[in-house]
Amino acid sequence: MTEFPIVDENGIVRATPSADTVLELLANDRRRAVVAALDRHDENWMRVETLVERLSTTFETTEWKIELHHVHLPMLDDEGLVEYDDRNGTVRYYDCELVTDVLTAVERHAIG
Template sequence: MADPLPTTAFDVLAHPVRRRLVRHLHDYEERSIAVDDLATALAGRVSNGAAATRTPSSAERLEIELHHLHLPKMADAGVIEYDRASHRVVVREIGPVYDVLRRTVPLEPAAERCE
């Protein structure tokens, strides 16, 4: 039987928001993070060499997208645990997916944003 990791990893890494999410969670020192903090961090990426404008609307839009799309997909893949009631993410098996990301997807320019 084939190893399911590459298929799972590529499915998780298919969207640029999830790629940034994997990088962020891999480097995050805590094992648990609130979704609103995660959205704020991802929405505040650098854009065109200058700090991105971190507006409530961009972070709120990203939080909704994380909540309804990206976090459930990553939880289904077993990469994270996502508690919808408490709006918290717990990092589980991010390392193997991060390794696939690092080996197969070039580092995205800082100018790209999650939106």
């Protein structure tokens, strides 16, 4: 099984999910949108309120906000793709080469 390291800004490996796990997580359009927004952000962390604002034009329902807090961010956190702190309302994103490659491929396919 191939694993892909998720590395923080100091080069420390935070998690090593399998390729299957990463692909399963990114198969969902809402989780993919969350990770893409975090990947494009200048900082390696974002307030959840800011994330909701950035994605509000894509997903405008109240259910989306509930799902974000109770489903998508916890799932991404469980596998190490993000670090979600629901008490402070922040989410931290770490680098993973496979995630970046998948996002790029999906975006390129959507445009082309």
